[in-house]
Amino acid sequence: MTEEEDVHQTVTMPPMRPVEVAERQEAEPQARDTVFDIQGLTARYGTNVAVRDVNLEIYRNLITAVIGPSGCGKSTFIRCINRMNDDVPSFRLDGRILYHGADLYGDGVDPVEVRRRIGMVFQKPNPFPKTIYDNVAWAPRVLGLKKELDDRVEKALRSAALWDEVKDRLKRSALSLSGGQQQRLCIARAIAIEPEVLLLDEPASALDPIATSSIEELMHDLKRDYTLVIVTHNMQQAARVADRTAFFSLEVDDSGRAGVLVEYDETSKLFTAPSEKRTEDYVTGRFG
Amino acid sequence: MAAAERALTLRGNARVRRRRIVNRLVEGVATIAALAAVAMLGLVVWSIAKRGAGDLSWGFLTKSLPLFGEPGGGIAPLIVGSAILVGIATAIALPVGVCIAVFLQEFASPRVRAPIQLVIDLMNGLPSIVIGIFVFGLLVYGHPQNGLAGAYGLAIVMLPLITRATQEVLRLVPSAQREGALALGASRWRTVVGIILPSALGGILTGTVLAVARAAGETAPLLFATSIYATTVQWDPRHALPNIPTQIFIWSESPDPADHKRAWASALVLMLFVLVTSLVARAAFVRSRRKLSR
Numbered sequence: 001m002t003e004e005e006d007v008h009q010t011v012t013m014p015p016m017r018p019v020e021v022a023e024r025q026e027a028e029p030q031a032r033d034t035v036f037d038i039q040g041l042t043a044r045y046g047t048n049v050a051v052r053d054v055n056l057e058i059y060r061n062l063i064t065a066v067i068g069p070s071g072c073g074k075s076t077f078i079r080c081i082n083r084m085n086d087d088v089p090s091f092r093l094d095g096r097i098l099y100h101g102a103d104l105y106g107d108g109v110d111p112v113e114v115r116r117r118i119g120m121v122f123q124k125p126n127p128f129p130k131t132i133y134d135n136v137a138w139a140p141r142v143l144g145l146k147k148e149l150d151d152r153v154e155k156a157l158r159s160a161a162l163w164d165e166v167k168d169r170l171k172r173s174a175l176s177l178s179g180g181q182q183q184r185l186c187i188a189r190a191i192a193i194e195p196e197v198l199l200l201d202e203p204a205s206a207l208d209p210i211a212t213s214s215i216e217e218l219m220h221d222l223k224r225d226y227t228l229v230i231v232t233h234n235m236q237q238a239a240r241v242a243d244r245t246a247f248f249s250l251e252v253d254d255s256g257r258a259g260v261l262v263e264y265d266e267t268s269k270l271f272t273a274p275s276e277k278r279t280e281d282y283v284t285g286r287f288g
Numbered sequence: 289m290a291a292a293e294r295a296l297t298l299r300g301n302a303r304v305r306r307r308r309i310v311n312r313l314v315e316g317v318a319t320i321a322a323l324a325a326v327a328m329l330g331l332v333v334w335s336i337a338k339r340g341a342g343d344l345s346w347g348f349l350t351k352s353l354p355l356f357g358e359p360g361g362g363i364a365p366l367i368v369g370s371a372i373l374v375g376i377a378t379a380i381a382l383p384v385g386v387c388i389a390v391f392l393q394e395f396a397s398p399r400v401r402a403p404i405q406l407v408i409d410l411m412n413g414l415p416s417i418v419i420g421i422f423v424f425g426l427l428v429y430g431h432p433q434n435g436l437a438g439a440y441g442l443a444i445v446m447l448p449l450i451t452r453a454t455q456e457v458l459r460l461v462p463s464a465q466r467e468g469a470l471a472l473g474a475s476r477w478r479t480v481v482g483i484i485l486p487s488a489l490g491g492i493l494t495g496t497v498l499a500v501a502r503a504a505g506e507t508a509p510l511l512f513a514t515s516i517y518a519t520t521v522q523w524d525p526r527h528a529l530p531n532i533p534t535q536i537f538i539w540s541e542s543p544d545p546a547d548h549k550r551a552w553a554s555a556l557v558l559m560l561f562v563l564v565t566s567l568v569a570r571a572a573f574v575r576s577r578r579k580l581s582r
Contacts, residue, residue, distance in 0.1 A: 082471065084467065084470070084471060087470075089397065089398070112473055112474070112475050113473070115470060115471055115472070115473045116472075116473025117473075119471060119472070119473075120467075120471035122464060122467060122468065122471075124464060126462070126464035126465060126467070126468040127468075128465060128468065128469070128483055129465075129486075129487055130486075138469075138472070138482060138483075139472035139473065139474060142472070142473075142474045142478050142482060143473060143474075186468070189468075189472065190471070190472065193472060193473060195473075
């Protein structure tokens, strides 16, 4: 009996690292570093449970995609990771998010410091109504990184594959850029302060296919220096860009509706040989 | 006839026609009420222009006040005095009002916001004569009259207006801008100072200009604080400052018909200032609003 229980526990536990190292050939060894260890994360707005009991680990220099149907708590989940939900009055969080072992919601943790290390790019491009240059330079200035600011801005714009398009008009308003350019500017803005992690909340959902593919290409390049987590409702996008994919779904029971993590695995495995029926239904288009 | 009755008719029966008449009637009454408001403003502008325009001249705008019973004279001291009073009032009310609005919109929890909002709104409804007496009792009684006390009174009038106008524009700043700044590791106040206030600047300034237009015409707060003054241009706000609204009041109480004419002309100057600044401010506000919501 005890042995059976043990087995059961092992099955429901978060993905175990040794197994994955063995399974994954193309991943470099250092890619196994755990950046986030999320344990029993439950997020509520008032009495409404948005995400329930999520356990997963996110690894360094990988692109981790979060997919799932509308309302399954994908955005809530990703916003928990850099404490962007703090300002929502009724928001409550249980469980732990360990970032390199430190609890993001622990005592004395400053959300400002958290967000400085864990950047975020939003669904709709939201450049500030300033010049292109000032959009990128604003955060470094605020954080006191004023040395060689021009180089920093150029580096960030180059990393975001935007430099060649804007180098002659850095003093023009950022609002004069196209939607795709604006989104890449927002990425440049986020990486100008050299965060370790970049969270992308449906970064391409407001963009046309060409702009979308340039963002996806960009993500591949950024992987070298950053750990990326992307929320997307577009399964093809997850399949194209992500190394690992987490599938969230909506669970309805007596206590109400809540988003839950159904399956988390290598992207190729999750899409071709999912171990959960619900995942299979979703990725084959039978629901959602 | 019988055939015509059986054919489809869209003219409607008696009840439908009655509804149409009632509809027209209500529409007409509402239109007349709206036109009456326009006519009232037109009437005020026209009557003041008619009585005041004749005495308006360059000399009237640039000369000192006439000594009692003398002909001629001008209102230069009034214009300068009013400008100083409103200037000091703005210097007090603008920063305080913007800070209150930032607190209410960006920092306060809803539970704290509601009562403070109520206080600001009640302040807006405070009778200006009450402000005048308050300022008199607090700052003037036992001292000589002085312009500073009058400016404080005007600042009390302007404060809720500026606060309200600033809140309105802060509400228009998209929350995506806030989130974008916060996600870059900027603290709350940095976000406010660096991103939100610059976006809202146009709206704040136009709200301020509207408050200036309102304060320029306020008489009651000045009546006890700065109403006994010299006839020449005064620059020192520690003394009583000549000002347009009070002087209009004094001249219109005078038995001398020449003073009545001066009162009309001064009223015209004041009214033109208020109308023009309000219109310009409103036009600018519409523009900045469009820019924000784009």
